[in-house]
Amino acid sequence: MISTVYAVLFYVATVLLIVGTGMKVLKYARTPILLKIPVSPAPRTKRGVVLRMLREVLFFESLFKSNKWIWIFAYLFHYGMALVLLRHLRYFTDPVWWWVALIQPFGILAGFAMFAGLGGLMARRIFQPRIRYISNPSDYLMLALLMLIVFSGYSMKFLAHTDIIALKAYMLGLMRFQIGDLPTTLPLLVHLASVATLMIIFPISKLMHAPGLFFAPSRTMVDNARDKRFVSKWARNLPPLPEGIPTSEEG
Amino acid sequence: MAPLDKKADDDKFMDNPFVIPPLECGASLDTDTFKAYPEHNEALGFPGELLDNWKEVAIAKMGELAKRNRAFQVYLDTCVKCGACTDKCQYFLGTADPKNMPVARQDLLRSVYRRYYTFAGKYFPWLVGARDLTKEVLDEWYTYYHQCSQCRRCSVACPYGIDTAEISMAAREILDSVGVGQKYCNEIIAKLKKTGNNLGLNPKALAATLEDLEEDLEDETGVAVKIPLDVKGADILLITPSADFFAEPHIDGLLGYAKVFHSAGVSWTLSSYASEAANFGMFIGSYENMREVSWRIRQAAKDLGVKRIIFGECGHAWRVAYSFLNTLAGPFDFLDQNYPIPQHILEFTLDEIESGRLKIDKSRNDEFVMTYHDSCNVARGSAMGDKEGGQFDVPRAVIKAVCNNFHDMERDTIRENTFCCGGGGGLLTDDLMDLRIKGAKPRMTALKQVSDNHGVNKMAAICAICKTQFAKVMPKYGFEMDTIMSVHQLVANAVILDGQESDEAEEPTAEETP
Amino acid sequence: MAAYDVNGTAVEHDEEGYITNLSDWTPELADVIAKAEEIEMDDERWAVVNFLREYYEEYQIAPAVRVLIKAIKKSMGPEVGNNKYMYELFPYGPAKQACKIAGLPKPTGCV
Structure with missing residues (x-):
């Protein structure tokens, strides 16, 4: 019974995540950019923009320049999570890819980094008056949900041991649309439910910042307005303006 | 009438330009700017007064803008409330009002957008801070979106590049579309459509002013330096803010351009039809109005048959010129393609200096120890020259070429992190004087630092708004009003014209004469 | 109103x-x-106001501060006709405050 509920949950969550995010991304891509609005320091070439975005993604460059504390916590969290996610590939691959096997111990450590980062961000949200002022319930809950995911994940390892082999069999089964038996320890159920929740809310929440980053005209546009005329598809339909100077207005 | 800026007289400097004040909710809630009259709004194609069905119209407009403008759409969605921008706005640092923190300013609108256009906001408003659009919310928009100078300092700080200027422009457009305009901006745009400039200077008055200035130039130099107006067939059309015909120290900048053009031996002209560089259409976020204002420049250029367009010292005008003009009024295939279209006067002057065509006596500026205020719209919304960062380096190169003493202010208050002067984005109006004084606080503090440490006694800028703002605000901080200078004022001081009667012993310049 | x-x-x-x-x-x-405006009108201030009105009559706009100062310098001498003194006469600026007293519209724009 629980196996089936979780199977349905994961299928639904996956569909919502992919379709929802895909639709949003499509919407962003289809919305016209009106004007050239790159913000300094703006590269003059496409190559420069690619490098700029790489620095943003790899190093969180702007955040590093603007706030070191948030940068440290955000970096620990995001890159911790990246490693943790990669580590989790072992539950979906058989045989496990060699490099996934290689990063297993780092993935375990990365979970702590992720948790520390989340804790730091949560602490700032609670104790820094400026950030508390701009926070809504969902902002706290999002961090809490992520912390719950990490916590329940570690519980399986350190508190209530879960049959990982059975879990992997279940997951591999789901990928072939076969519903097997899910081990029903509490930490695992919590872990999986919270991950599914995160997947579901992804496209309808601020988590869209991840794909959104690549659609921010202030960062993705090339600073070459004088060299190359830019006209948005929206502006092409505007009525033409007169070419000459109206005589009545001439001094 | 009581003077408008009385309450800010006792404002003091900060310990450093980045001191974050403790939050004071509502501190600038009653700082409001005058609303436009019906005739101002109507001249711009907006309803004269608040519509009866304003709520529906506003909500629909918001949706329309999100569909039309990717920046607006993406910026509404992607903020994670990390807080990195919260200490970046000069108006927050100056007023301590938390709604002047960039993210909080965005949220005034984002919260309403969420309520009507997102799943979470429609069904779980309390969870994501979504709220209904009410008259109070509309008033709050009017108040706080007119405490943003659209300077983009927060956008540089944001990990996702979210640009509060875009949100603030959209908010003003929504307000305009329901009949709530700002007097300062809308009156000026209406005036420009009638007379060709923000000032309302008619061609006859403009011609008289220029003649007067020519007289001054000849008195000063003994050389007949011309400031031509409406000369058909001239090579260069100069587009400069109308403040350059009116205010101090702007006029000194204009005299500087005239001297540079004279020395360079080029033919140039001003236009009485397009006698304004500024484009307030940007401030109110109205693409259509911005396009109409820009279009005049194209018309004038075609009508006069010029080959090049050069812009004078004006901050947001240069953003519109550099980044938008080609889009709004292009293509400029009828101009000489060997020059940048448009070109900045500083690019032109630097070329003249570097090629050695301009004769400079730097010592004439020896009484000045200069610093340079990067104007926000030039710094973050445009560029100069052909190298990245040219908008920072070209002005400094010109200043250093005509001045012996130069010191930059604190690193995080200049270049891409420059503070707005406090009067940009349609806030340069007397009814916002209190806000302008507070918004200038970080810049004034940075100036005080270099003044104390390096003996800096003048600050140069290349924006009409910056110049007016500082001339007004500096006295409140104990600086003389003429502490602010035009960059081309320095150029004008140092340049030696051929045949100029020198006030000092002439150094060997004879080799220059053929 | x-x-x-x-x-x-x-x-x-x-x-x-x-x-x-x-x-x-x-x-x-x-x-x-x-x-x-908390200003007491005297001969010097009247000279400014009168010049503004004459100029406006001819050009339908207030003169540039520089033009104003030059004219006052001619009529009242350099002690009165200078920027600093103008601000002593009209602390909120000869352009705006003097225009207000002279019944001229307010100069608009980046001024």
């Missing part, structure tokens, strides 16, 4: 004290506006 009271007659002005109907101006009104 608010109004100035000139010997019992109301003269309308806008939020900032500029009169809305320029033909309402009289020398008595100038005194009333000046008082509201």
Whole structure:
């Protein structure tokens, strides 16, 4: 019974995540950019923009320049999570890819980094008056949900041991649309439910910042307005303006 | 009438330009700017007064803008409330009002957008801070979106590049579309459509002013330096803010351009039809109005048959010129393609200096120890020259070429992190004087630092708004009003014209004469 | 709208004290506006106001500060005709405050 509920949950969550995010991304891509609005320091070439975005993604460059504390916590969290996610590939691959096997111990450590980062961000949200002022319930809950995911994940390892082999069999089964038996320890159920929740809310929440980053005209546009005329598809339909100077207005 | 800026007289400097004040909710809630009259709004194609069905119209407009403008759409969605921008706005640092923190300013609108256009906001408003659009919310928009100078300092700080200027422009457009305009901006745009400039200077008055200035130039130099107006067939059309015909120290900048053009031996002209560089259409976020204002420049250029367009010292005008003009009024295939279209006067002057065509006596500026205020719209919304960062380096190169003493202010208050002067984005109006004084606080503090440490006694800028703002605000901080200078004022001081009667012993310049 | 009271007659002005109907101006009104601005009119200030009105008559706009100063310098001498002194006469700026007293519209733009 629980196996089936979780199977349905994961299928639904996956569909919502992919379709929802895909639709949003499509919407962003289809919305016209009106004007050239790159913000300094703006590269003059496409190559420069690619490098700029790489620095943003790899190093969180702007955040590093603007706030070191948030940068440290955000970096620990995001890159911790990246490693943790990669580590989790072992539950979906058989045989496990060699490099996934290689990063297993780092993935375990990365979970702590992720948790520390989340804790730091949560602490700032609670104790820094400026950030508390701009926070809504969902902002706290999002961090809490992520912390719950990490916590329940570690519980399986350190508190209530879960049959990982059975879990992997279940997951591999789901990928072939076969519903097997899910081990029903509490930490695992919590872990999986919270991950599914995160997947579901992804496209309808601020988590869209991840794909959104690549659609921010202030960062993705090339600073070459004088060299190359830019006209948005929206502006092409505007009525033409007169070419000459109206005589009545001439001094 | 009581003077408008009385309450800010006792404002003091900060310990450093980045001191974050403790939050004071509502501190600038009653700082409001005058609303436009019906005739101002109507001249711009907006309803004269608040519509009866304003709520529906506003909500629909918001949706329309999100569909039309990717920046607006993406910026509404992607903020994670990390807080990195919260200490970046000069108006927050100056007023301590938390709604002047960039993210909080965005949220005034984002919260309403969420309520009507997102799943979470429609069904779980309390969870994501979504709220209904009410008259109070509309008033709050009017108040706080007119405490943003659209300077983009927060956008540089944001990990996702979210640009509060875009949100603030959209908010003003929504307000305009329901009949709530700002007097300062809308009156000026209406005036420009009638007379060709923000000032309302008619061609006859403009011609008289220029003649007067020519007289001054000849008195000063003994050389007949011309400031031509409406000369058909001239090579260069100069587009400069109308403040350059009116205010101090702007006029000194204009005299500087005239001297540079004279020395360079080029033919140039001003236009009485397009006698304004500024484009307030940007401030109110109205693409259509911005396009109409820009279009005049194209018309004038075609009508006069010029080959090049050069812009004078004006901050947001240069953003519109550099980044938008080609889009709004292009293509400029009828101009000489060997020059940048448009070109900045500083690019032109630097070329003249570097090629050695301009004769400079730097010592004439020896009484000045200069610093340079990067104007926000030039710094973050445009560029100069052909190298990245040219908008920072070209002005400094010109200043250093005509001045012996130069010191930059604190690193995080200049270049891409420059503070707005406090009067940009349609806030340069007397009814916002209190806000302008507070918004200038970080810049004034940075100036005080270099003044104390390096003996800096003048600050140069290349924006009409910056110049007016500082001339007004500096006295409140104990600086003389003429502490602010035009960059081309320095150029004008140092340049030696051929045949100029020198006030000092002439150094060997004879080799220059053929 | 608010109004100035000139010997019992109301003269309308806008939020900032500029009169809305320029033909309402009289020398008595100038005194009333000046008082509201906490300024006492004297010969020097009258010279400025009169020049502004003459200039406006011809050009339908206020003169540039520099043009004003040059004219005052000619008529009243360099002690009066200089930027600093103008701001002593009209602390809120010769352009704006003197225009208000002279019954001219407010100069707009980046000034």
